[in-house]
Amino acid sequence: MEIITDIIADNSVEKEYSRKISLGHRKKYAQFFTPYTVANLMAQWLLGNKKLKTVLEPAFGLGIFSRALITQQSDIDIKGFEVDETIFSEANSTFAGIENVQLLLKDYINNDWDNKYDGIICNPPYFKFHDYDNKTTIKEIESRLKVKLNGFTNLYTLFLLKSISQLNPNGRIAYIIPSEFLNADYGKLVKASLIKSKTLRHIIVFNFKENVFDDVLTTACILLCSNDNNYQKIKFSSISKLDELETIRNYISAYPTETNTGLTFAMNELNPEIKWRKYYQIQNGIRYKNLIPFSNVAKVVRGIATGANEYFTFSKSKAIEKGIGEKYLRPCICKAIDVKGNFFTMDNFQKLVNTDRQAYLLNAVGAKNDNVIKYIELGEKTGIDKKYLTACRTPWFSLENRPPSPIWVSVFNRSGLKFIRNEANISNLTTFHCVYPVQSSLFDNINVDVLFAYLLTDIAREIFEDNSREYGNGLQKFEPNDLNKAMMLDLSVLDKETEMEILKLYNKYRETVLKEIPDETLVDSINEIFRNKYCLY
Numbered sequence: 001m002e003i004i005t006d007i008i009a010d011n012s013v014e015k016e017y018s019r020k021i022s023l024g025h026r027k028k029y030a031q032f033f034t035p036y037t038v039a040n041l042m043a044q045w046l047l048g049n050k051k052l053k054t055v056l057e058p059a060f061g062l063g064i065f066s067r068a069l070i071t072q073q074s075d076i077d078i079k080g081f082e083v084d085e086t087i088f089s090e091a092n093s094t095f096a097g098i099e100n101v102q103l104l105l106k107d108y109i110n111n112d113w114d115n116k117y118d119g120i121i122c123n124p125p126y127f128k129f130h131d132y133d134n135k136t137t138i139k140e141i142e143s144r145l146k147v148k149l150n151g152f153t154n155l156y157t158l159f160l161l162k163s164i165s166q167l168n169p170n171g172r173i174a175y176i177i178p179s180e181f182l183n184a185d186y187g188k189l190v191k192a193s194l195i196k197s198k199t200l201r202h203i204i205v206f207n208f209k210e211n212v213f214d215d216v217l218t219t220a221c222i223l224l225c226s227n228d229n230n231y232q233k234i235k236f237s238s239i240s241k242l243d244e245l246e247t248i249r250n251y252i253s254a255y256p257t258e259t260n261t262g263l264t265f266a267m268n269e270l271n272p273e274i275k276w277r278k279y280y281q282i283q284n285g286i287r288y289k290n291l292i293p294f295s296n297v298a299k300v301v302r303g304i305a306t307g308a309n310e311y312f313t314f315s316k317s318k319a320i321e322k323g324i325g326e327k328y329l330r331p332c333i334c335k336a337i338d339v340k341g342n343f344f345t346m347d348n349f350q351k352l353v354n355t356d357r358q359a360y361l362l363n364a365v366g367a368k369n370d371n372v373i374k375y376i377e378l379g380e381k382t383g384i385d386k387k388y389l390t391a392c393r394t395p396w397f398s399l400e401n402r403p404p405s406p407i408w409v410s411v412f413n414r415s416g417l418k419f420i421r422n423e424a425n426i427s428n429l430t431t432f433h434c435v436y437p438v439q440s441s442l443f444d445n446i447n448v449d450v451l452f453a454y455l456l457t458d459i460a461r462e463i464f465e466d467n468s469r470e471y472g473n474g475l476q477k478f479e480p481n482d483l484n485k486a487m488m489l490d491l492s493v494l495d496k497e498t499e500m501e502i503l504k505l506y507n508k509y510r511e512t513v514l515k516e517i518p519d520e521t522l523v524d525s526i527n528e529i530f531r532n533k534y535c536l537y
C-alpha cells in the first residue's frame with residue numbers, strides 16, 4: 001500500500017492558521033483544533049476496521065484526522081464537510097493534489113443524509129443552543145431520525161446523532177466532544193442512542209489539570225463506537241495525563257480482545273437517564289454509611305425570577321425617588337456578591353439598605369397607592385409587562401409565590417457549593433437556590449441548625465459533588481434537581497449528645513463569622529465528628 005509522505009503529521013498547520021486568523025473568527029466557527037497525538041489515536045480506531053474504504057470528516061477544519069489517516073493508509077476515500085470559506089480554502093491548499101480527499105463547502109447537518117461510511121471521525125463545533133439556529137437544526141434532526149430533542153441541545157450532540165445513523169456494517173466512529181453531555185439533561189437522548197444503536201464501545205474522559213483545547217472552557221472525552229457484533233462490553237476510562245493515552249492505544253490494537261483498560265459495563269447496565277459520571281469516577285458517597293436522599297430532608301427550588309430585575313428591584317434611594325413605601329417592597333437579596341459569609345443576618349440586610357444596594361422587590365399586587373400605580377404604569381409604558389416572564393403572569397407585576405427559605409445555596413461556584421443561613425428571613429433572586437427543610441412526620445424533629453452545620457462541612461460538599469455538572473476548569477453548577485437527587489448523611493441517626501456537641505461548635509463558629517473573624521477549625525471539628533460517625537474506612 002502506497003503511503004503519502006508529504007502530509008503534515010503534526011499541528012503546525014493549525015498553529016499557523018491560529019496565528020494568521022483572528023480569535024474572533026475562530027470562535028465564530030468554533031475552530032478549536034485537536035492535538036495531533038489525540039487525532040492519531042482516534043484515526044487508529046478507524047483503521048482497526050480492516051475493511052476501511054470510505055471515511056467521513058463532518059467538521060473538517062484543516063483536516064487533522066484525514067492527515068493522521070492517510071499517513072497510515074492511503075487507499076481510503078475521505079469526504080470532508082466545512083462551512084467556513086476561510087479555513088476551507090486553507091484546507092484545500094494543504095490537501096492539493098491528494099485526490100482521495102474530497103472537500104465540500106457545505107453544512108454537515110443539512111447534507112449527505114443518504115450516505116453511509118466505514119469510518120466517521122470528528123471534533124464537532126461546540127455551540128450552545130442559543131449560538132446556532134437551533135430551531136431549524138433540531139427540526140431537521142427530529143424529522144430525519146424520528147426523535148424528540150431537548151431544546152437546550154448543544155450542536156455537537158446533533159453531529160454525533162447524525163453520524164451514528166451513517167455507519168456501514170463494521171463501520172467505526174471516533175468523536176472528541178466535551179464530556180458535559182454525559183452529565184447533562186440534554187445528553188440523555190444521545191446516551192440512549194448510543195445504547196440503542198449498540199455501537200458504543202469506549203468513552204475516554206479527559207480529566208486533565210489543563211484544558212486539552214487551549215482556549216475553550218470544556219473538559220473533553222473521546223467516544224469510540226463500532227457497528228459490529230461486539231457490543232457486550234462498554235468501557236469507561238478516565239485519563240489525567242496525555243501519556244495515559246497509551247493504555248487506550250493498547251485497547252484499540254487489541255480490540256475486540258478484552259484488555260484490562262478502564263471500567264467495564266454490560267450494555268444493559270448503562271442507564272441513559274442518570275449522570276454517567278458514576279461509570280467513570282469513583283463516587284465520594286461510597287465512603288460513607290447511612291446515606292439518604294437529600295430530598296428526604298429538604299427541597300431545593302430556584303430563587304425568584306422577576307423577568308426584569310432592573311425594574312423590579314429597589315434600593316433605598318430608588319424607593320424614595322419613586323415615593324414607594326416599605327409596605328410595597330419585599331426585602332430580597334438580589335446579587336450573590338452582597339452576601340459575604342455563611343450567615344446572613346438582619347444587621348447584614350440593614351447594611352445593604354444603608355449602603356443603597358438593591359435590597360427590595362416591588363410587591364405591588366392589590367396596591368391602591370398613587371405612586372405604586374404610577375410605577376406600574378411606567379412598567380407598561382416601557383414594555384416590562386410584555387417580557388417573556390411577566391407576560392405569562394396575572395397581573396404581570398405579581399411575584400412568584402415563594403416564601404423566604406431558611407437556607408440559600410449558591411448556584412455557580414468556583415470554590416464549591418456554598419450554603420448560607422438566611423437568618424434575616426428575606427427573599428432571594430435566582431442568584432441563590434432556596435433550601436426548604438421538609439416538614440413531614442418522619443423528619444419534623446430535624447433541627448435546621450444541625451442540618452446547616454452539616455451543610456457547612458467538606459463531607460456534605462464531597463457527597464453533593466457526585467451530582468454536579470461540570471463546566472471545565474473546575475467550574476461547577478448545581479441545578480435545584482441536582483441537589484434534590486443528591487445524597488446526604490442521615491442526621492436522624494445522631495444521638496442527642498453528639499447533636500449537642502455539633503450545635504455547640506456551630507454556635508461558636510457562627511459567632512466568629514458574625515465578628516468577621518471566622519474560625520474554620522470549628523467547621524473542621526464538626527466535619528471530624530461526622531467523619532468518625534459515618535466514614536466506612
Ligand SMILES: C[S@@+](CC[C@H](N)C(=O)[O-])C[C@H]1O[C@@H](n2cnc3c(N)ncnc32)[C@H](O)[C@@H]1O
Pocket residue numbers: 029030031032033034058059060061062063064065081082083084087106107108109122123124125126
Ligand atoms: C472544533 S473544529 C475542528 C476542526 C478539526 N477537525 C480539528 O479537529 O482540528 C470544528 C470545525 O467545524 C466547522 N463547522 C462549524 N459548523 C459546521 C457545520 N455545520 N458543518 C460542517 N462544519 C462545520 C468549523 O468551521 C470548524 O472548522
